Amino acid sequence: MKIFKFGGASVKDAEGVKNVALVLESQGFENCLLVVSAMGKTTNALEKVVENYFAKQDYQTEIEKVKQSHLEISNGLFKENHPVFAEISLFFDDIESFLRRNKSPNYNFVYDQVVSCGEMISSKILSEYLNDIQFKNTWLDARDYLKTDSNYREGNINWEETQKNISTLNGNQSYVTQGFIGSEANNFTVTLGREGSDYSAAIFAYCLNAEAMTIWKDVPGVMTGDPRKFENVNLLSNISYEEAIEMAYYGASVIHPKTLQPLKQKHIPFYVKSFLEPQRPGTKVGNASENQKEESYILKENQHLMRIATRDFSFIAEEHLSQIFAQLAKYKIKISLMQNSAISLALCLEDKYGHIDELNQELQTIFSTELIKNVSLFTVRNAKLEDLNKFYENKNILLEQISQKTIQVVIN
Template sequence: MKVYKFGGASVKNADAFRNLAQIVQNHGGSRQLLIVVSAMGKTTNALEHVFNTAYAQQDYNQALQESQDYHQETVQALFPDASHPVYEELEHLFSKLDATLQNLNRQTNYDQLYDQVVSFGELLASTILHHFLQLQHLTNTFIDSRKYIQTDTTWREAKIDWDWTERLIKRDLPAILEQQLIVTQGFLGGTNNGLTTTLGREGSDFSAAIFAYCLHADAMYIWKDVEGLLNADPKYFSDTVRYAEISYQETVEMAYYGASVIHPKTIKPLANRLIPLYVKSFLNPTGEGTKICDCRYQKLAPAYIIKENQCLISFSAKDFTFISEKNLGTIFNALSELRLKINLMQNSAISFSICTDCNEERLQKLLKTLQDQFVIHYNTGLILYTIKNYDTESINKVVANKEVLLEQRTRTTFQFVCK
């Protein structure tokens, strides 16, 4: 039994859908395969724009129409028969989306409303994929992942109710998989009162891992536009190296530091059941890719990880006393409440500095919360570099000609923040 996860790039247009179907036919088989799919292309970004426009009580119709046209164009290329039921289902989903936007209650939590709107991207893509695979004689059942992945109401970053989720998945899905494929959505969860939640940006990897864990899958596959797990982003480095095999622990650390290939939460459920994860290229399906598993090795090529749009914040006590554990507790509580994740931290006698993803709204709330107790300085628009398994050559390679504002190293990891 296998779980395949296809991201937005692998369903960005009609040709991509055809390629996906070919991969399923050649490598996946006709049963014991659950397919998790993301929203098409940049649809999530587009729906974020539609939502924010509607939330600001501005005219969102043109932006919504552009998204509908994009999906309609793909459907028309895949389904020549205009009477095919996929057209009606697509129309129904967009009507439902429009109704959701028209009835936004601005008294309701912003993040809760966000989840109800942005989730339509995955519903649209999975509906198209379900029907197209049927057209290719790949019999499959469409399931709504919101009815199986049960979560709390931490909007935009929902936490999984593992016991209830596993019970629901085991109750229904194994019997279906004995007969045919299953198509479902990534990124989405549901509450016990029927509201939609999301699992965080790029959360479709995590969704696939949840299904793999609950179904005791033999393997999980993530299909990307790269040849596997690379030691650096090809956008920034021309001499990347593919890892043929890498451990769960090493991958978790790389994901934590910001490596974009794997969502940080994906590995833990797979490691708990020793389910191997294969990162493969949908552009070259026969390529070796990368196997992530419980393995050991002598030495790994240094991994270079870049996080842009960072904010460096420094706190000092107003009375020039030392930064104490009590001070740190106050700062950490504020960060936790505002869901600001620390990417790097460092303290001296009289100051404490952190590097975090720059979220202007949350940053201003943090300043407002702590400004009475601390002198706070911050810089935005920064870049955080992390080198895993560094050596002198790898450090010299990235530090040269950069203005370093803060740096830190451990036995295996070197990090620095620069302009």
């Protein structure tokens, strides 16, 4: 079985959905499982619903906006009396009903129940459209298959239960399902982290022993840099699992960090290709013998630089690190870069959930801290160290680190 994952940009409108069908026609739709993201900017719009709900502001208007955009897309795909319109309305009725009845003050729990509807609706629209044009498929609710713990917004997969569920699928059929979501023991929805649809596809690929997995993007493949941020970038036609994992860790947005591990374990070839030009070869991620090492550039924005020092000028010791890491875990703040000296620790941090001020306040009860917000982490992989000076031109360097042909600088 083949696994195809289509992101939000590929299904942002009716023409996008029709183009998915053209991609499938060119690639072959038999024995294929499609994993689809929410349409366009739907996730952002549903996040606004949750924000307004907790701020006790008008969230119903925001729900209606999202509903109308999906109905508009469907008008470009289906006849007026198609049953999909009633199903779309039911999804949005469910969101409103849940928010009216909800008593939980847990933001992350409510977030997962609401935001996950974007994937449910987009996958239903795509599945119905494909069936209408004779690409026969079965729609699956991913929450019946991907089982997680109760770590809302960053669910951890229960691999044993997930494997058991997915192994019941028929490898001779085609399916359409959702990325980004699973469910916990009580069947409440749990999301797998922002941009987690790639990871969902990899989970299905692993459990089905897929022959290959392809992610369809709006770029030709994995590039030596984001073409929207860097000039003169090239396509990487072959890279190893290890190199792809490193690039994802450093912030290459084209690959989700968790995606590679399950694929590597079973040596499942992984392709990144363009849904705009499906005939092009794209990038193959596979065994290390085919690794293409070219100088690559990664810019990770919306970071924060925090410098932490002991108040009495004593060494930063293991007990201090333990305290700091415990607070980072508590607030789900991730380290992008770390550098320590005898009496201080510098951390470049990614704060997906907006807790950086709380972290800073808590650490200040024990340490001296300095916080510089909204910095960027610029990483160069496979750097030509003899050309080092070009990486420092016109940049205000706040922190730098060089390790085995990898250069990292924090800039503002």
